[in-house]
Structures are given as structure tokens and as C-alpha cells.
Amino acid sequence: MQGDLAERRLTPKEELDLKNKRTGLAIFQVSWIMVFFCLMFVHWQIRIQSPDWPPPGVEKLGVVVPSAMTLALIASSLLARRAYRALRAGQIETFLWNWRMTIALGAAFVLVMAFEWLTVPISGQYSNLFRVLVGFHGVHAVVIGALLVRVYRSAMRGAYHSGSLWPVEGAAGLWYFVTIAWILFYAVLYWT
Template identity: 35%
Template sequence: MAVQPEALARHRLSRMALNRMGLWLFLLSETFFFAALISSRYYLQGLARPETLNQALGLGITMVLLLSSLSAYRAETCIAHGDRKGFQQNLLATIALGLLFVVGVAMEWREAFVHFPPNTGFGSIFFTMTGIHAFHVLSGLLVLTLVYMLGRRGHFSAGSSWGVEGAVKYWHFVDVAWVFIYPTLYLVT
């Protein structure tokens, strides 16, 4: 007789609390990755920054990502209170805002390729940091899309919404990472 993974929840924590802890541990781990990225920026480039960086675009995509965090929060809150419609709408809004952010980064890259391509000092850091962050955004979008599809097929309810919670927590984490990356690349002097 094999042990079913779900059967393990009867200890001190519920399966949900266990999953939650696992996700937080994963995010803690990821924090170290971003810490490595950010410290590399200061190690290699100090506080230097090219004047050609598009400040308006940087501020814009930051706002978009912050806004997407709100809609993600709303989606999770809605499903936790049983509001399916609000959940679906807000999730869709989050995905749309996430895509907008990706488009913003792509526009930023087009300009950056001209002014400070990846084989320059600042370019190495800029493309790596934004690229790795964008990779996290894309994987977050993938998960949010899966959750959205499952939601449309009737999954998740007020009492059982771990999938939503996990996806949204990850999304917020991507936002937190950007909160630090944005000034590191655009603002510090």
C-alpha cells in the first residue's frame, strides 16, 4: 500500500498551511537569487547609470506592476469570500497588466540595445536583471493563466483556494523583487 501524498496532512499543520510554508521557503530562497543580482550591480558598476535610460518608461512599468498586485490581491480576496465573478475579472485584469508590463520591458530592451547593448558593463547588468525578472513575470503569467482556466471550469471556492493563493503570492513576490530592482537600475545615485 502506497502512501498518498494527500494523506499526510494529519500532523500539526493542515495541507494548506504546509503548502503555504513550502511556498514561503521557496520565496526566501529566490530572495537570495535577487540579492546576488543586486549586489552584482553595485560590485561591477557602483552607482553608475547611463543618461540614456528611459526614465518615463521605467516609472510607467513600475506603476503597471504595482497595479497588477492590487488586482491579484482582489482576485484572491474575492474567491476567499466566494465571489467567483470578481475573482475571474480581477485575475484576467492581473494577466492583462502582466502582459502590459512585459510589453513595456520589450520596448525598454529595444532602446537599450541601441544605447547600452548587453556586451557593455551596464548593459550586462541591465539585461540580466530585467531579463531574469521578466522570466519570473512570464512564469507567473503562466501559472495565473492555468489558475484562470481552472477557475473557468469551476475549480476553487471559498474554502479551497490554495491554487489561487499560491499563484497570487508568487505574483506579489515578483512585484516585491521589482520594487528593489527598479531603483537599483533607474534611480540610485
């Protein structure tokens, strides 16, 4: 259980594979965030065309619960980072605990936002935009969250005790992506 797992000698091919995956993930993050920018642009374009925002008679979205959930998601990402570091240092127990917390906070975020999504008052563009943005982000959160769970189950079976840590690193990288994408949407939905 002790010792830096990352120090395990990689063959040149494994080393290249790992490097490729890291580069690929970075490019994917930069690329796919553009969809979120696109939807932000859509939100901005539609709202500057409306004389009143939110439209008259529509209640502005409450900001307290989503803010708490945003903090939970950020904390979850930070815990994922701590988990990955612990794994690199060979501290499997610390890794598992942090990863569990990552999943728990992520699940809380998804569930609460799903509740918000279902209960938003129907009001034309205002609620449509909310639902499309939160829903689009939610799909990513659920799919990548499922990946976190899968990594956790593999870890419980001992898959990362020695050998490739990439699934953990990759899943964490995608979870950061979910977090950053949410911060963008959070800013436009609740603070503009």
C-alpha cells in the same frame, strides 16, 4: 455562489497539506529573493568600480516608462489580492474580473519591459547589467504569469467554485514575489 468558501471543512490531512504549502511558499519567497539581492550586489559592485556611471557617451535609461510599468505591476499585485479575497468570499464574478485585470496589467508590464530590453543601446557593462537584471526578472514574470493564466483557465472551468483555493493563493503569492523582486531591481536600475 454565496458563502465563505474557505469555511468548507478540511480534513486534518488537507489542513496539514495547506499549512505545509503556505510555509513552503513563504520559505521559497525568502530564499529565492536572495538571487535578486545577489544581482543587486553585482550591480552595485560593478558600478562603484566605474569612474563614470553611466559610462561616458552612454545615455542614462529613461525613467518614465519603467515607472509607469512599475505602477502597473504593483496595481496588478493589489488586484490579485482583491481577487483572492473575493474568491474566499465566494464572489466568483468579482474574482474573475480582478484576476483578468491582474493578468492584463502583468502582460503589459512584461511586453513593455521586453521592448525596453530589446531597444536598450548596447554599451558594455551598463547595458549588460540592465539586460541581465531585467531579463532574469522577466523570466520569472513570464513563468509565473503563465501560472496566473493557467489558474484563470481553471477558474473558467469552475475549478475553484468549491474546494481547494490553494492554486489561486499560491499563484498570487508568487506574483507578489515577482512584484517585490521588481521593486528591488527598479530601485537599483533607475534610482541609484
